[in-house]
Amino acid sequence: MNLKNKLYIVLGAVVLLSSSACESFLDVNENPNNPEDAPISGLLTNSTYETSLNVQRIASTSSFYVQYLASPNPASGADVMDPLDFSGTWFSLYNVMTDINEIIRKAEESGANHYLGAGQILMALNLGMTVDIFGDVPFSQSFNFETVTPAYDDDQELYQRILQLLDEGIANLQGETSISMGGDDFIYGGNVANWIKFGHTLKARFLMHTKGTPTYNANEVLTAVANGFQSNEDDAAVVFFEQRFNPWAQVAINNENLLLGGWISEQFVQALDGTSYPTVDPRLPLMIGTTDDGEFVGTVNGEGRGDAPEQGARSTLIPGQFYTSTTSPLLIATYAELKFIEAEAALPTDPARAYAAYLAGIEAHMDMLGVSDEAKTAYLADESVSVGAGAMTLDIIMKEKWVAMFLHPETWNDARRFDYGYKDMTLPENLNPNLNGNYIRRLAYPDSEVSRNGNNVPSVTLLDRIWWNQ
Known part of the structure; x- marks a missing residue:
């Protein structure tokens, strides 16, 4: 077995x-376990x-x-x-x-x-x-x-x-x-050694949340980073199996059966398709699907699909990709995330370290998705990505972390800390x-x-x- x-x-x-x-402990007055x-x-x-x-x-x-x-529906509650x-x-x-x-x-x-x-x-x-x-x-x-x-x-x-x-x-x-x-x-x-690295990685995450408070200490974050994940092999994840699907896979399968969900925001598509940033990101086709015409078309948050009556007229999560295979892992914490935490913590005092960590975070996520070496090298060499330590900014770090943390709730913590300052991100329609x-x-x-x-x-x-x- x-x-x-x-x-x-x-x-x-x-x-x-x-x-x-x-x-629930709120339902009864005795030990539920x-x-x-x-x-x-x-x-x-x-x-x-x-x-x-x-x-x-x-x-x-x-x-x-x-x-x-x-x-896909106008003025949907979460949207x-x-x-x-x-x-x-x-x-x-x-x-x-x-x-x-x-x-x-x-x-x-x-x-x-x-x-x-x-x-x-x-x-x-x-x-x-x-x-x-x-x-x-x-x-x-x-x-x-x-x-x-x-x-x-x-x-x-x-x-x-x-x-x-x-x-x-x-x-x-x-x-x-x-x-x-x-x-x-x-x-x-x-694996106890991995659990220890997991603990340090989470410590770096939670310490980073406090960046805007008097208690924040970048050196504490960097110490936790040094003791955290060392590669993608250390990622904290639960791998699903045939008897119980990854829930994002179920969203994608449901969408194929017209139980609509998993439609992709226009903001995300345009951040990776060369609209908001100068280069096309090779990760895009590995993360979401195209329309029936083979195009990546997002849905405006709050506006819904408008005049698009068919599922194929907008990009969605589709079955069988890294995030949406039935046996895909649910990622809890990753090496890629940790490298972006390191980049943010190091940026004010050590731009060279921040830049190296930023590039490592991108590469780790690309390796996770299975981006080809050729495509990865081309993306990392693009002048809009390969900016050098002297031009490294928080905006650049946060954009790449946003991509690498696709479908992870930690991004909402980042967005609030960053005051939703992602390039071209706008409030939803019908807010x-x-x-x-x-x-x-x-x-x-x-x-x-x-x-x-x-x-x-x-x-x-x-x-x-x-x-x-x-």
Whole structure:
């Protein structure tokens, strides 16, 4: 029996167990995981798998905000940045954090330090994603099952906890352990060295979010970078298998069957087809599809497809490409991302290092997609790309990172930090009027949370900024 089938069987058992025993911590006043029935290995399987899906769940909306995707329907809610109900996303984030909390508890009791370290890194990631989209959220009272109306913790204080969890996780992975991880780990198959690099990479990511705050220290970011991923082989990802499709593949398949989704924003097409920038990017045909006439044509955000009655009249995600094959990996963190983090952190004091990291980030993403050596060399040599250290700017770094982070929610964090300053990016048509001509800055708290825990839910608007984006 191959590894994928083994993982599928384990996952199926855990999902069945979870579906029969698991409720959101806000729904009941008892431990939803029933730890007697959930072994630590099964919890890790479910947590690594569901963490990758949480990345995609957030990206399924944030990809409209950063204009990777656009809706074929005019004034579609995500497209025009309306307040939407994210109860499902909220539940998914807290459901996996509840399981991770059990991993941490069980690992501490049994001396399973590698499980403990992996659990702490997964907790930091899921908590960080939750804070980055909602701001203040419940955490300190969320997993003791003593209240169904937990208090909300300050988002800046939670960031300190996120970084602490990463440091603790790295330290525990470097120690001895009573139980070793293996095939129950969907991300690395129990490779502890990669988990340590993953922890450092996430630390660089979360530290970079604080760039506009007094706590930011570029040297701390660069230290984390040095201990993070060293190549594409280190990427944190969950690879899907025939019994369970990559969710972006399902979007592409659905679109072929006229269940419309995965249409590509005009902004993204024009950034790569030679319209907004001088050179045509060879990655474009490896990332999205053409119209029936073999052309790349995007959809204007908020405007919909207009007079295009046929699917083939606009570019969409199509089955079988790097991001949309049924067995494609869901990328959680990548070496390419880390190189762009390094470029941004180094730029003010060491432009030569920043430039080298910028070029390495482009090359890493091209290698990931399978761009030919000839096309890669030509692109990297183009004068609009090969600008030299002396002409290196943040705009150039962020543009290439935006391309390399296609369909990843981290781009929305970048966009907010960058004040949506990508070249030729414009507000969507039919923008939510309550935004007063501004881009969205956070998600609305879910309706389910307002109804069950309304006295604690902060009063915010979509324009109120997360602490690191003030």
